[in-house]
Amino acid sequence: MNDSIDVLVNGEPRRVVRGATLLELLRALELDPRAVVVEHNRAIVRRPRLGDVTVAAGDAIELVHFVGGG
Amino acid sequence: MTMAVDAVRDTPFVVGGRTFHSRLMVGTGKYRDNETMARAIEASGAEVVTVAVRRVDLDRSKETGILHHLDPNRYVLLANTAGCFTSDDAVRYARLAREAGFNEFVKLEVIGDQETLLPDVQGLLDAARILVKDGFKVLAYTNEDLVTALRLEDAGCAAVMPLASPIGSGLGLLNPYGVRTIKHRLTVPVVVDAGVGTASDACVTMEQGVDGILMNTALAAARDPVGMAHAMRLAVEAGRTAYLAGRMPKREVAVPSSPLEGMLD
Numbered sequence: 183m184n185d186s187i188d189v190l191v192n193g194e195p196r197r198v199v200r201g202a203t204l205l206e207l208l209r210a211l212e213l214d215p216r217a218v219v220v221e222h223n224r225a226i227v228r229r230p231r232l233g234d235v236t237v238a239a240g241d242a243i244e245l246v247h248f249v250g251g252g
Numbered sequence: 253m254t255m256a257v258d259a260v261r262d263t264p265f266v267v268g269g270r271t272f273h274s275r276l277m278v279g280t281g282k283y284r285d286n287e288t289m290a291r292a293i294e295a296s297g298a299e300v301v302t303v304a305v306r307r308v309d310l311d312r313s314k315e316t317g318i319l320h321h322l323d324p325n326r327y328v329l330l331a332n333t334a335g336c337f338t339s340d341d342a343v344r345y346a347r348l349a350r351e352a353g354f355n356e357f358v359k360l361e362v363i364g365d366q367e368t369l370l371p372d373v374q375g376l377l378d379a380a381r382i383l384v385k386d387g388f389k390v391l392a393y394t395n396e397d398l399v400t401a402l403r404l405e406d407a408g409c410a411a412v413m414p415l416a417s418p419i420g421s422g423l424g425l426l427n428p429y430g431v432r433t434i435k436h437r438l439t440v441p442v443v444v445d446a447g448v449g450t451a452s453d454a455c456v457t458m459e460q461g462v463d464g465i466l467m468n469t470a471l472a473a474a475r476d477p478v479g480m481a482h483a484m485r486l487a488v489e490a491g492r493t494a495y496l497a498g499r500m501p502k503r504e505v506a507v508p509s510s511p512l513e514g515m516l517d
Contacts, residue, residue, distance in 0.1 A: 192307040194310070217317065218308055219351040224344075244348075245310070246305050246306060246308060247308050247352070248303040248304065248305060248352060249303065249305075249306045249317065249318055250280040250283065250286075251280060251281045251302055251304025252279030252280075252281045252282075252302055252419070252420075252467075252468030
């Protein structure tokens, strides 16, 4: 069995470890979970639950934060 | 100096249950660097500062995050839905912004036209109703149309934000009558958003009696953003104070200021 799966992160294809949680994905991307908001297949996942939600093949994940704007 | 006038005669500026001392709100976009932005915001005296929600840059080619330059304890961060062209997108962005965890305020933009960035009023009203129901305090960016402003107030918006002129145009207040009419008719605060280019624009806008102004490009694109921020702070105070003081009537003929009596033969 292949140990990695393909997902879309911010619209870009990424390969992640099978069974990885969103929290592990953030760690792999070296992102501070306190500094980003995570949307998983169009549903917001709150910070305390990031370690509970497992990523599946084909999932769409958006990682957003605040930038300068008017 | 104007603080004394404010303290004596002005009513508090309250939006969504929060009281502000400054009637100037500022954006954080388009500054040449974050240090200039932070200094300009400080010089403006603004307490409400807008931010946008965007994807994190996963390659770290540029640091786009803005929060370490803005103390959330000092400023009320007002997330916008800039760039959204549908009510669904705007609702999605607003919810993501709220999740970032600062407050329930959102500056709602639903854009209807790429070239002018004028609002899609139908999408705006749809999104406003959804977000109000969802517990948001919605500050709705709109045009200077009275009926749309009334509908936004009916929808439960915490403030209505008619434009002075298109976003980033710096054309100043194109329709003082429209903005004044909205202010006369609405109960919720009216904050003019977008189009102010320089201090005189801000002053004239405040002289219409509106509750405040939100601006971004006028500061960020000035030769000296910090200097312009200071000028805007003064202009907003001057315009507000002049509005409260009440201007003299306009006349088509001259009226002498000096006595006609006592002239020499």
